[in-house]
Structures are given as C-alpha cells and as structure tokens.
Amino acid sequence: MMIESTAGYPLPRESEEQPSETALRRQKAAIPVSTYRLQLNKGFTFAKATRLVPYLRRLGISHCYVSPYLKARPGSTHGYDIVDHGAINPEIGSAEAFDRFVAELQRHGMGLIADIVPNHMGVMGSDNLWWQDVLENGQASGYADFFDIEWHPVNQALQNKLLIPVLGGLYGEILEQRQLTLEFDATLGEFGIYYFQHRFPVDPQTYPLILNSQHAQLTKAFAPDDPVFPEYQTLDNSFSKLPPSTETTEEKKEERRRDKEVFKKHLARLCADNPPILRFIADRVAEINRSGGENGEMHALLEKQVYRLAYWRVAGDEINYRRFFDINDLAGLRIEDEKVFDTTHQLILSQLGQGKIQGLRIDHADGLYDPVAYYERLNKKMAAILSNIEAEPKDMPPVYVVAEKIVANYEYLSSDWPIHGTTGYEFANIVNGVFIDGNAEAQLTRCYGRFARKRQDFGELVYQSKKRVMTTLMGGELSVLANQLGKIANANPKTRDYTLNALREALSEVVACFPVYRTYINGNSIGKKDSQYINWAVEQARQRSRAADKTVFEFIRNILLLEQHSPVSERERLKFAMKLQQYTAPVMAKGYEDTACYRYNRLISVNEVGGDPGHLGYSVNAFHYFNQERLKKWPHSMLSLSTHDSKHSADARARINVLSEIPQQWQEVVLRWRKLTKRPKSKAGRTAIVWDDEYLFYQVLIGTWPLTPMDETTLKDYRERIRAYMIKAVREAKLYTSWIDPNEEYEQAVDAFVCRCLDTNTNPMFLREFTEFEKRIRTPGLLNALAQTVLQLTSPGMPDIYQGCELWQFTLVDPDNRRPPDFDRRHQAMERLEAMLAKPDQNRLQLLRSLLASMEDGRIKLFVVMQTLRFRLRHAALFQTGDYLKINIQGSGAEHLLAFARKDRNHFVIIVVPRLIAALYIDKAEPPGGFWNGTRLELPPAAPEEYRDLFGQCRASTVRAEDQLQLCLPSSFGLFPFAIMSTPPESAP
Known part of the structure; x- marks a missing residue:
C-alpha cells in the first residue's frame, strides 16, 4: 500500500513483522481499558477530581489520565511550565x-x-531556582549543565x-x-536586578561594584579605629576573589558555591548589626x-x-539556549544527562514505586535529544523501583507508557521505541478521514479557490512556512547549528571553504524540505527510513537552492549520515546530527501545525x-489497514479523538465534514453569505478582512454553532469565543498580523467582521440563513460524531476520552478547549439515563427514539459512550488482544x-457504523429506515449465527447465500444506525 504525503514524498508502508519476543514484551504492563483526560489547574483541583471519580467509574473508565501536576508557574492553565520537579503544584492541591x-x-x-514533561522547564520570573542559580553563577552553576545552553555562540559579544x-x-x-531596578535583600545578603516580575541575580563576584568599600561616604560613617570598617573592606575584597562564573572544574565550582554563600551570610550579619552599612548599601542601590x-x-x-538582557524580538536571531518551540519562557533540559534525569524524575518515580501511578504520558517526545535512550533509561529506573530487577535496554516498561509523538501518514513509529505507543494523533486523523467524501476534493478545491481568490499547493505552503519560521522565530537555534557545522567544515581542508553563511543557508533548505518531524539517529547504525528521509530532504534542498556551489549539500548529507571523514571526532559529528534532529521537529511543528494549517x-x-490538509478523505479499506497494522505493532497505543492540543474538537470536525458530501450546496451558500456580509474597506482601500479568513470563519461557525437556541447572553458568550479564536488564527497564519508583530488595524477589522456577523441587530439576514443551513446538516454531523466515537471505543488500541466529551463538545484550539466542563450537568444526565435503563419495562426502541428526538441535549452521545465503555470493560481482553x-x-x-469484528476464543463482536449519509438525512422528515433493507454483512465461515445488538437490544440473525454466511442488520438499525452485535447474546446493564 502506498501513502503519499502533501509534499509529494512517497514511502511504502511496509508490513514489518516484529519478532515474537517484541510482541511478548509489550504485554508486561497492566494496560488500561480506557482513560479519561482531566486538565488540572487552580480552577480544577485534586479535590474536584476526587469528587469526580465515582462518576468516571460509572461511565466505564478504568484509569484517570491527568495533565502535569508538578509545581508550575503560578496561574498556569496547563501545567507544562514546570518550575520545580520535586514538588506538587500547590494551586492544584497538597501532597x-x-x-x-x-x-x-x-x-x-x-x-x-x-503526564510528565521531561523536555523543558518554565524559566524567567523568579520561581525557578535552578534557572536563578544559572543566572547568578553562569557555567560555574551546579545547574548549568541542566539546561541546553550554547555558551560559545557565533556572536562574540555573547561569549560565556x-x-x-x-x-x-x-x-x-x-x-x-530606569525600568531595571537593583534591590538588596538584607536578610540573605544578596542583590538582584528586577524587571517587573522577573528577577536577575547579581553575580557575587561583581558585588564590589555595588559595595564599593573605598567610597568616601563609608569613611565618614566609621571611626578610624572601628573594626567593622576593615571587616567590610575584607568582605568586599573576598567577593572579588571568588572563582569566576566561567569556571567549569568541579573543584573551583564547589569553592565558589561554598564561599559565596559564606560571604552573603557575612554581609547579612554586618547589615543586621551595623545600621550605617545597611544605610550605605541602600544609598548605593538608589544611586x-x-x-x-x-x-x-x-x-x-x-x-x-x-x-545579557535584551529586547524580546532579539530571540529569533540570537538566542543561545534551546527553547520549547519559540517560547522564551520555556527552556530546554538536557534530559540525556543522567544527573538531570534523576533529579527531574525523582518525585514521579517515587510515586510509581508507591503504587500511586500506573502509567505515564511522555510529553513532546521529539524534543528529546535521544528519545529511545530516554525511554530505555526510564524503563530501567522503573523496573528497579517496582521489581528490584535490572531491565534489559529493549525491555518494555513495567507500567503503561505512551509518547506524544506526531507520525506522518507515510511514517511508522519505530519498533525500537520501548513504549506502548503514541497518544493517538494518527488515529484521530484516519478516523476523521473516513467521514470525508474524497470524491469531492476537486470541487472543494475549486470552491475554496473561487472564494479565497487564490490557488496554492499545500506542500509548497509548508515549505515556505518553515522557511518563515526559521527566519523570524528560530533563527538563533539555526545559527548555533551552523556554527557547530562550521567547526566541522573548518577542520578539513576539503570543506573549510564553505562559509558560515553558505552552511547556514544550506541547513535552512534541508530543514525546510524535511518530510517528517525528525529522524532518530543515535549511533553508527542508521535505520533505512532515517536514511531515506535525510536523502530526500537533502536532494530536495539541493534542487531548490540557488547557491553557486551545491556541493555543500553533499557535505551535509554525509555529516548527517555519519559518512564524512573528518579530523573532527565521530562523537562531535554525531552530536551535531542529533542536535539537528532536535531542531527539525519544532520547525515542522511551528511551520506545519501553527502556520500552514492556518x-x-x-x-x-x-x-x-x-x-494532512493537502489530502481529503480515507477509504474504508485504508481505515481497516491502519487498524490491522496498529494491532500488529502497537496494540495498546492510545486512541484519541479530541485532546488538549486539538485545533477543533472531534464533534466540531464531524459537522464540518458534512460539507464534503454537499460541495455544490456549500459553494452556493458560502458565496451567498459573502454577499450578505459585505465588508467595508479600510482607510487604505484594502478589503478589511481577507477572503481566506472569511472562509475560515464560516467553517468555524459550522463546527461550533451551539445546538440549543441562544439568547442575547449566550450569543454574547459565543461571540467572545469566536472573536478570540479568529484573532489567534490570523496571528498564527502570520500573513497580515502575527504574535511578534501584531497589526492592530487588521485585527480590528477581523474583530469587527465577527461582531457584525454575530449580532442579531446588525445582520439578522445572515444569521437567519446561516442557522437554517446549519440545522439542515446538523443531524448527519451529529451522527458522524457518534460513529467516530463508536470506532474509537472498539478499534485496536486504548481509547481516551478528553474531559467532557461524553456529551457534545464543539470547542476550538486552546484556551477554548481547556475550559472546565460542566460535570454537574453530565452527572445529572447519567442519573437520568441510568434511571431509564433500570426500568424493567423499558422499551429500548422507545428510548432510542427519545434520545434521537432530543439529540441536542447530548444524552444520546452519553448513552453511546456509557454503553460501549461498559461493554469494553466487561470484555477487556477481547478489545486489548482480540483479532x-x-x-x-x-x-x-x-x-x-463501515464494519469490522473483534474476536477471541470466547467472543465474536461485530461493530457497524454509518458514514457519508448526508443525503439520507438532509431535508428528510424521517430517518431513512428502509434504506438499509437488503444490506448484509459477509461473515467468516466459522462465525456464530445469532447476535444481539448492544444499543437496540434487538436480535440479528444470519443467512447463508451461496456458501457465504451473511448477517442482516438488526431491526433497530433503521432508527439508530449504529450496532455492536455480540454473541453469545448479551443484555446491556
């Protein structure tokens, strides 16, 4: 099977059989049956999560899956800006x-x-003690090696x-x-420079610049024979003789650490005992x-x-510490250093050893220097704590471990990774594609081009976006890499004529052409796929380059593939290749996800x-193929539909997908809306909001429009959400405004457009026509959402429910998708459903009719989730290891x-869901029950003959036609087109 990327990069998805011992190693840990993701913060604490546990268990959840809870920056809504790995976030709760x-x-x-965060920490401010120590002591700090800092960059002004x-x-x-202020803490005897909430410690060796023991004012304050004055002078001199901040020998670093604290305490004591000295220092600080x-x-x-304190815009060109993407407040950790690993994982490993944690999600796997080595070390540490055994490097973790890793549709997660799988982005995208009509791709492309008045190739757009990111946001990191490559080139007479600029430009081209987030080279053995990706990127870069001498690309290829013979040690060349791998991932993320996708x-x-915005739709066969491959290679990988990183929730995507089934109607209505929402011109005569952003806006409304009628208050709340989203979207696109260079005029124009469209007084005709169209496509959109939920909960893998998604969730990118759900409402809905299900005379078809008649309240989704999760919980082995x-x-x-079966020794379960059914529901008064008459499923010869449907509790029987065992759909399917049919027949609780 051949899958093609948007960049035109083809790779066969080979069926790579894993050794049987690898498959066995994957069975060691206790695998969750299902998880429920909770976003912890000061608004949703441990106490609130504790109260939610009984509800989650009744829902059918086996494990609670929580966002990071170690001490983060105050006010953090997500927990990924950790400032202390040894403490629990007090805003979330106590130990x-x-x-x-x-x-x-x-x-x-x-x-x-x-959820743990090994890649980076929150810095700036004043609450990260490790970072504060580095700012005070430089390379002499005991934490200097904790952060990924280049102390010798190209810019000589930044040396050390x-x-x-x-x-x-x-x-x-x-x-x-005078926005920078010096302050003295007399109780600690130390100085700091402040800029708003940020504290920058003063190097103790430079204290004499402040203490100035020769100052005339001092001689007037003390009598000639006062012993305090010479004591003060001696202390002043002692500070100046501390080992310098550039010291890297352990002996000198320890001397500095010891003596500076002694001298600070001495200074604090002098100030406490001698008011004249304290007054003098205060005067000096003021001076x-x-x-x-x-x-x-x-x-x-x-x-x-x-x-060196600098304007924040300087970061894109000259920053010399690795960040999380382009966020200056998140500094990269050198987690590959065992000391750093042990220090940052001590609390989490302790909780694992105490049996408080049963699994880990590893954030931002591609940010790690050597992901495979990281997981091997993690597994070894966990095995020692849990079993007191020495784990083999390739052993699977003793608890459930998944990595947040983005896998392209033509890429495989290497079986070398000793984990249970990824967090499920790939599943979310393949299942989403099943509900898109790929036959409409050409027509939707024409509609988009006609409306937006432009044509563009997505692969080219990604390339240009990555170049833009490297130019404006991540140029500093590129300069560091170019400098390292320049040192390698200069060591060899054959390559020393490659200038720094030539190397930097060539590296930029290679990174921009990279077809995946990164490769995983960590030694002499280079995998076939990594070699293919590098060769592809280098060749594409060479073809695009306008350089007069293109031999530089062969030099880069040889370095990355470790084939270049050089006086520079193999270790240094490997280090460069591995550092570049850490760079291609964030450039891809910022260029692809956070630029091109907008x-x-x-x-x-x-x-x-x-x-993959360049490709629309996946076939049923493709869906089966991916499921079969997952079962074979990563049977316990997480299955996600919505996450805290989703740009549009699964339910929102499901409604938008209906547009692919009615492309002509969509084109007609969206062109009509453009006329109804005529936009005034700006002062410069340019259209106030560009067509592309307007086209985005209409789709956002389709995906997120509330299902219940809105009054002025709820409409205002909705309008505020869309206003915030649209400003974020146009800034991420980086065309007419951006985060680093906001265009106030354009943003005001976008905001005004949103407000006009979503105001019943200003544009009632648009709102009336829009709501009429949304209501027409609502039912197939909601059925899409139910169908993909059933697929998530029954496909090979481990399903995760994102908080609140057991009811309808029509959310957008963060912070919109991180708002706390109304759990009281969900609990009440569960109570009502359980009461109905418990009635002995309950007619299941009547219940289904009731749920369908009131789809807007979300109980129908809760019913599907409850029934399926509980069924999965009762038959965990079937769904975890069954065929x-x-x-x-x-x-x-x-x-x-779309239909498939899950089978083990004791059970045979058939799952059936509808897809591409807009034509059956749009403008239809009744469900198309008769449409499914005569539709039959072809079963294997040895399949059972009698089934009962979980949802409708209707029996379904088989017939034989020409030696083929066929199953008729249950009678409830015409009303409720979903089925989980099991045998032996089972009644749902």
Whole structure:
C-alpha cells in the first residue's frame, strides 16, 4: 500500500513483522481499558477530581489520565511550565490532596496515568531556582549543565553569556527609562536586578561594584579605629576573589558555591548589626538605580553579569539556549544527562514505586535529544523501583507508557521505541478521514479557490512556512547549528571553504524540505527510513537552492549520515546530527501545525495536529489497514479523538465534514453569505478582512454553532469565543498580523467582521440563513460524531476520552478547549439515563427514539459512550488482544457503512457504523429506515449465527447465500444506525 504525503514524498508502508519476543514484551504492563483526560489547574483541583471519580467509574473508565501536576508557574492553565520537579503544584492541591485522589481511584478499582514533561522547564520570573542559580553563577552553576545552553555562540559579544530576551523594548531605552531596578535583600545578603516580575541575580563576584568599600561616604560613617570598617573592606575584597562564573572544574565550582554563600551570610550579619552599612548599601542601590544610559553604573553592572538582557524580538536571531518551540519562557533540559534525569524524575518515580501511578504520558517526545535512550533509561529506573530487577535496554516498561509523538501518514513509529505507543494523533486523523467524501476534493478545491481568490499547493505552503519560521522565530537555534557545522567544515581542508553563511543557508533548505518531524539517529547504525528521509530532504534542498556551489549539500548529507571523514571526532559529528534532529521537529511543528494549517482553509476539519490538509478523505479499506497494522505493532497505543492540543474538537470536525458530501450546496451558500456580509474597506482601500479568513470563519461557525437556541447572553458568550479564536488564527497564519508583530488595524477589522456577523441587530439576514443551513446538516454531523466515537471505543488500541466529551463538545484550539466542563450537568444526565435503563419495562426502541428526538441535549452521545465503555470493560481482553477482522458489506447501503469484528476464543463482536449519509438525512422528515433493507454483512465461515445488538437490544440473525454466511442488520438499525452485535447474546446493564 502506498501513502503519499502533501509534499509529494512517497514511502511504502511496509508490513514489518516484529519478532515474537517484541510482541511478548509489550504485554508486561497492566494496560488500561480506557482513560479519561482531566486538565488540572487552580480552577480544577485534586479535590474536584476526587469528587469526580465515582462518576468516571460509572461511565466505564478504568484509569484517570491527568495533565502535569508538578509545581508550575503560578496561574498556569496547563501545567507544562514546570518550575520545580520535586514538588506538587500547590494551586492544584497538597501532597495530602493528591494522596486522597489516588485513594479514591483505588477504592473504585481505578488507576492513574500521569503526564510528565521531561523536555523543558518554565524559566524567567523568579520561581525557578535552578534557572536563578544559572543566572547568578553562569557555567560555574551546579545547574548549568541542566539546561541546553550554547555558551560559545557565533556572536562574540555573547561569549560565556546567556541571552535573556525579556525586555519589552530596546535595551538602551529600557535602561534610560530606569525600568531595571537593583534591590538588596538584607536578610540573605544578596542583590538582584528586577524587571517587573522577573528577577536577575547579581553575580557575587561583581558585588564590589555595588559595595564599593573605598567610597568616601563609608569613611565618614566609621571611626578610624572601628573594626567593622576593615571587616567590610575584607568582605568586599573576598567577593572579588571568588572563582569566576566561567569556571567549569568541579573543584573551583564547589569553592565558589561554598564561599559565596559564606560571604552573603557575612554581609547579612554586618547589615543586621551595623545600621550605617545597611544605610550605605541602600544609598548605593538608589544611586545605581538613578543612573540611566550607557555610561551609568547600572549598565556597567549589567555588563559584568553572565546574562545579557535584551529586547524580546532579539530571540529569533540570537538566542543561545534551546527553547520549547519559540517560547522564551520555556527552556530546554538536557534530559540525556543522567544527573538531570534523576533529579527531574525523582518525585514521579517515587510515586510509581508507591503504587500511586500506573502509567505515564511522555510529553513532546521529539524534543528529546535521544528519545529511545530516554525511554530505555526510564524503563530501567522503573523496573528497579517496582521489581528490584535490572531491565534489559529493549525491555518494555513495567507500567503503561505512551509518547506524544506526531507520525506522518507515510511514517511508522519505530519498533525500537520501548513504549506502548503514541497518544493517538494518527488515529484521530484516519478516523476523521473516513467521514470525508474524497470524491469531492476537486470541487472543494475549486470552491475554496473561487472564494479565497487564490490557488496554492499545500506542500509548497509548508515549505515556505518553515522557511518563515526559521527566519523570524528560530533563527538563533539555526545559527548555533551552523556554527557547530562550521567547526566541522573548518577542520578539513576539503570543506573549510564553505562559509558560515553558505552552511547556514544550506541547513535552512534541508530543514525546510524535511518530510517528517525528525529522524532518530543515535549511533553508527542508521535505520533505512532515517536514511531515506535525510536523502530526500537533502536532494530536495539541493534542487531548490540557488547557491553557486551545491556541493555543500553533499557535505551535509554525509555529516548527517555519519559518512564524512573528518579530523573532527565521530562523537562531535554525531552530536551535531542529533542536535539537528532536535531542531527539525519544532520547525515542522511551528511551520506545519501553527502556520500552514492556518493558511490553507479548504476544509479545516483536516487541519489538525498530525493531519494532512493537502489530502481529503480515507477509504474504508485504508481505515481497516491502519487498524490491522496498529494491532500488529502497537496494540495498546492510545486512541484519541479530541485532546488538549486539538485545533477543533472531534464533534466540531464531524459537522464540518458534512460539507464534503454537499460541495455544490456549500459553494452556493458560502458565496451567498459573502454577499450578505459585505465588508467595508479600510482607510487604505484594502478589503478589511481577507477572503481566506472569511472562509475560515464560516467553517468555524459550522463546527461550533451551539445546538440549543441562544439568547442575547449566550450569543454574547459565543461571540467572545469566536472573536478570540479568529484573532489567534490570523496571528498564527502570520500573513497580515502575527504574535511578534501584531497589526492592530487588521485585527480590528477581523474583530469587527465577527461582531457584525454575530449580532442579531446588525445582520439578522445572515444569521437567519446561516442557522437554517446549519440545522439542515446538523443531524448527519451529529451522527458522524457518534460513529467516530463508536470506532474509537472498539478499534485496536486504548481509547481516551478528553474531559467532557461524553456529551457534545464543539470547542476550538486552546484556551477554548481547556475550559472546565460542566460535570454537574453530565452527572445529572447519567442519573437520568441510568434511571431509564433500570426500568424493567423499558422499551429500548422507545428510548432510542427519545434520545434521537432530543439529540441536542447530548444524552444520546452519553448513552453511546456509557454503553460501549461498559461493554469494553466487561470484555477487556477481547478489545486489548482480540483479532480484528474486516467485514465486507453487500447491498444498497454498502457504500455508507463501515464494519469490522473483534474476536477471541470466547467472543465474536461485530461493530457497524454509518458514514457519508448526508443525503439520507438532509431535508428528510424521517430517518431513512428502509434504506438499509437488503444490506448484509459477509461473515467468516466459522462465525456464530445469532447476535444481539448492544444499543437496540434487538436480535440479528444470519443467512447463508451461496456458501457465504451473511448477517442482516438488526431491526433497530433503521432508527439508530449504529450496532455492536455480540454473541453469545448479551443484555446491556
């Protein structure tokens, strides 16, 4: 089978059989039956999560899966900006509150999956003690090696310095405006420079610039024979003789660490015992704070520090510490260092050893220097704690472990990774594609081109977006890499004529052409796929390059494939190759996900993390193929539909997907809306909102429009959500405005357009026509959402429900999708459903009719989720290790159904869902029950003959036709077109 990427990069998805011992190793850990993701923060604490546990268990969940809960920056809504790996976030709760949460889970027979962040930490501010220590002591800090810092960058002005891009304006202007202030903490005997909430410690070796023991004011304050004055002078001199911040020998670093603290305490004591000294220091601090400009003492003091404060815009060009993407406040950790690993994982491993955690989600796997080595080390540590055994490097983890890893549709996760799978982006995209009519691709492309008045190739757009990211956001990291490559080139007479600029430009081309997020080279043995990706990228870069000498690309290829003979050690060349791998991933993420996906709006339901906007739709056969491959290679990989990183929730995508089934109607209505929402021109005469952004806006409304009528208050709330989203979207697109260079005029125009469209007084005709269209496509959209939910909960893998998604969730990218759900409403809906299901005389068809008649309240989705999760919980082995069988379909409805079976020694279960059914429901008064008559499923010869449907509780029987065992759809299918048919017949609880 050949899958093609948007960049035109073809790779066969080979059927790589794994050794049987590998398959066995994957069975060691206790695998969750299902998980429920909760976003913890100060608005949703451990206490609230604890109260939710009984509800989750009744829903059918086996494990609670929570966002990071270690101490993060105050006010963090997500927990990924950790500042202390050794403490629980006090905003979420205490250690005791965490223990109560764990105890409640265990009381209900449930486990806990923790989300951990090994790649980076929150910095700036004043709360990360490791970062503060680095700012104070530079390379002499005991934590200097914890962070990924280039102390010797190309810019000579930054030699042995750390660039801190935090200022809101140019450094000279900030200095003259006296926005930087020196402060003295008399109780600790230490100095710090402050800029709003940010603290920058002063290097103790430079304290004499402040203490100034020769100052005339001091001689007036003390008598000639006062012993305090010489004591103060001696201390001043002692600070100046500390080992410098550039010291890297352990002996000298320890001497500095010990002595500076002794001297600080000495200074604090002198100040406490001698008010004149405290007054003098206060005067000196005030004197320095009054000095502005380049000739002032503040500037002189700052020039002597191990950091250089800079305008935040400087980061894109000169930053010399690795960040999480382009976020200056998140600094990369050198987790490959065992000391760093042990320190950052101590609390989490302790909780694992105490049985409080049963699994881990590893955030941002592609940011790690060597992911495979990281997982091997993690597994070894966990095995030692849990079993007191020495694990083999390739052993699978003793608890459930998944990695947040984006896999392209032509890429395989290597079987070398000793984990249970990924967090499921690839599943979300393949299942989404099943509900898109690929036959409409050409027509949707024409509609988009006609409306947006432009044509563009998505692969080219990705290339250009990645180039833009490297130019504006991540140029500093590229310069560091070019400098490292330049050192390798200069060591060889054959390559030393490659200039730094030539190397940098060539590297930029290679990265822009990279077809996957990254490769995983970590030694002399280079995998076939990694070699293919590198060769592809280098060749595409060579063809695109306008350089006069293109031999530089062969040099880069040889370095990356470790084939270049050089005086530079093999270790240094490998280090460069591995550092480049850490760079291609964030460039792809920022260029592809956070730029191109906001610029190409043909059908935004495919503009997702790991999605492929250049390709519309997947066939049923492709869906079966991916499921079979997952069962073979990663049977316990997580299955996700919505996550905290989704750009559009699964339910929103399901409704947008209906547009692919009615492309002509969509074109007509969207062109009509353009006329109804005429936009005024800007002062420059340019259209206020560009056509592309308007096209995006209409699709956003289709996906997120509330199902219940809105009054003025709820309409206002909805309008605010869409306003916020549209501003974020146009900034991410980076065409007419951006995060680093906001265009206020354009953003106001976009905002005004949204407000006009969503105002009943300003544009009632548009709202009336829009709501009429949305209601026409609503039912097939909601049925799409139910169908993909059934597929998620029954396909090979481990399903995760994102918080609140057991009812309808029509959310957009964060922060919209991180708003806390109304769990009281969900609990009440469950109570009502359970009461109805418990009635002895309950007619199941009547219940289905009732749920269908009130689809807007979401109980129908809760019913599907509850019934399926509970069924899965009762038959966990079937869904975790059972076979997956593709089911062929015959009859009039064959093209509109997807069916498969799960089978083990004791059970045979058939799952059937509808797809591409808009024509059956749009403008139809009644469900198309008769349409499915005559549609039959072709079963294997040894399949059972009698079944009962989980949802409708109707029996379904088989018939034989020409030696083919065929199953008729249950009678309830015409009303409720979903079925989970099991044998022996089972009644749902």
